[in-house]
Amino acid sequence: MLNKMSFYAQDTGDYETAIILVRYALRIIEEQLGPDHPNTAAILNNLGVLYQEQEKFEEAEALYLQALTIIENQLHADNALLVTRLKRLAQLYQKQGKIDQELPVRQRILSIHENTRGLEHLDTASSLHSLADCYQELGQRQRARFHYERALHIRERQLGSEHPDTRQSRLQIEKLLHDQPGE
Incomplete structure (x- = not known):
């Protein structure tokens, strides 16, 4: 309940209250379920999101890594939750450059994704x-182009040539070719 209340505080821009609520929820979860439980990881991730939104990147990174370690130790290495946590960490690094x-x-x-979804999946x-x-x-x-082209081929087959995602991949390839003629 505290975690859900923190979402409301976050939505209203009251990050200070949201952090207090999430920290309190974290303390309870750790006492009840232990520091290595997947629910603890979820709360750590939520706290990381709050810090990231305030551009407290070091704090967010530490929390994401802690949550990721818990997930890696508790769940199968190909679990969808693991992918979700990895994406959050990648987005943090991307935002920081x-x-x-x-x-x-x-x-x-x-x-x-290749191992669990297959080589032709949209993920x-x-x-x-x-x-x-x-x-x-x-x-x-060259590496960028190779990966864009693979994405494009999957998207064309799965979504069609006019889908926005397909067009996005095609546009990136065109941009690369324009920036580097002769490749």
Whole structure:
């Protein structure tokens, strides 16, 4: 209940109250279920979100990593919850411009999607596109293009050529070709 109340406080912009409520919920969960329970990880993640929204990135990162460790130790390595936690960490690194740290997280997400969803799944395409964005930011245009093209092929087959996601992948490839003629 405290955690849910914190969402309301967060929605109204009252981050101080939201943090107090989440910390109190965390204390109760840790006492009742222990520090290594998946519910503890969920509360840690929620607290990380609050810190990230306030641009307290170091605090958010520490909480995300703590939650991720709990999930990795408790659940199967290919669990969807693990992917959700990894995406949150990747988004934090992306927001800070820490592409070198974001890249291995995005690679791991892609690997999980390929192994659990398959090579032709839309989640795989989305992961490919996000990974390509990282490579593009790092100036690794050939790798970016390769991943954008894989994403494009999946999206064309699954969504059709006029879907916004398909067009987004096509646009990124065109941008790469425009920026680097002759490739």
